[in-house]
Amino acid sequence: MDKSPQELYAERQRRMQEAMAGRVPDRVPAPFFTADFHARYAGYTLAETVYDGDKLERAVEKVILDFEPDAFEQQHTRNLIGRQLDLIDYQPMEWPGSRIGADDPFQYLDREIMRADEYRELIADPSWFWLTRMLPRTAKNLEALAAFPYPPSLVYTGAAINVAAFGTEEMKRAMDTLHEAGKCALETIARERAFIQRMAGLGFPAHRGGAMLCPFDIIVDFMRGAKGGMLDMMRRPDELLAAIDMILNTFSRRAVDLFRTLPNKVVFIPLHWGIDGFMSPKQFRTFYWPQLRRMIQMVIDAGLTPMPFFEGECTSRLEIIADVPPGTCTYQFENTDLVRARAVFGNTICIRGGMSGSLLIAGSPTEVEEQVKTLVATVGKEGAFILDGSAAGIPREARPANVKAMFDAARAHGVY
């Protein structure tokens, strides 16, 4: 007799949880993770799925029903954001259908937003710095926030006088913009919740809870830019380290407090700058890993599961990053040697990935099936393995027949 959606939901969730805990599930789980495969697969431009919730949902639902993954990654909060970004006129990022073409993907733009001589100001008062420096510099329609009154000045008679900053037309426009963008964001969040509920009713669990960055990446990606951040390690290491600590104790802590309240307990942590070749082993041990390790512990202590995504290749870091409590973490990899990772970790860490972007894009279904067999026999031999595309999941350009072959092969050859 066919299983009910409720039974399938429980079975899929248990499969994922067992693997993430470092144990052997009934078979190798294969969740669906992608930045944008769903759009092309369903015949939409990326812009359509970034601006139109109905189309996004039709696309994601089609992927889920066609491939029957063991979990799916929520797409609303990372895709249905075009209107908000347009409203605030966000600068250090491109998104489909705005300044770039309707089928061009989201792209991060490397910019120096914070100057090197501003570390002291940032560290002394991070929230204030973000409100009055970072936001006005990154969102054109929020430039007026540079004149936001210092909150503690709004006290006693000051409460009556320092509100003057809110009286200008520029500030009104910024506040109106935030209100409009906020309404769009509320709609995105509400739609995502409803969609997750609907998919749960069909037997498919959503996977991810919150997403956060490690302190070093926040500084380099969003504040100092690649060149500034890299040079700061040599020119101003003490200020950089102080800023990293500050971010860990403020931004990261607040993020974890928020994630604690979300229904899904897996915290996605995409990592950019710690990869082989970018940092020396010494720099990795000084500016990156100790603070990332503390952040991972913060997530674990909150009862959540950290899922760092080590972009690029991190094979030379394996011995260092192995140092986490057994059964608590899932490490997602891109180009890192997974067989070596398994040898270093044993089953203490769940490994996720294995299907290269080039194979999914330019390979054949037979080659995909062979690769799944190889992965199951090596990396996944004793559980603690989640099969996934390694190009931040399934790349948009992947051939649908290859994607189908991957999920079919997990079912056919992944049984323990």
Next chain:
Amino acid sequence: MSNDDDQRLIGLLADMEEEAALALARQMLDSGFDPMRMLDLCRQAMTIVGARYEAEEYFLTELMLAGEMLTEISGMARPLIGERGAGGAAAHRACVVIGTVKGDLHDIGKNIVTFMLEIAGYEVVDLGVDVPAQRFLAAIDAHKPSVVALSGFLTLAFDSMKEIIEAFQEARSRDGFKIMIGGGQVDDRVREFTRADAFGRNAMDAVSLCNSWTAA
């Protein structure tokens, strides 16, 4: 100026002693040092930097700081070159045209390759990011490169690389130059897919490929 200063400057640059290196370079130029010779000392220092990068003693940070120091010193020396009438341009081995392919805006990997090729003596024409076939073709016409290097971080770059290489084939014979690709998840399967001549995993591969293709 003594030969000691020459060696000291090379050492300071190679050892990433930014402040001391820049101070010494300024002092040497102020005392009438030949600006062309100054640029040559920089090149010698950068060769050491490149070797240390290759030996994994240096990483991205050192390449960036080396680039910064080089820019600073070039800025001091170049205006003096005409003035002091020093001559003799450095000998270039061969030209490489490089760019991040259409649709992709990432340039960190491309910049590392550019840096390493330059210190290996190549004349590098960097077309920047999001470069379509037409701009590569125009640069090939103008510079007659020995090698064209296509960089890409995103998976969409695979299709772009393929299209660009097809455009090369349509527009001319590929006999005049070699094509190498690299970046992100580029591997041999992608090389086959795009029909490039070779792929490289890192900047050292890029230099080795160019050396093997341009060796006399």
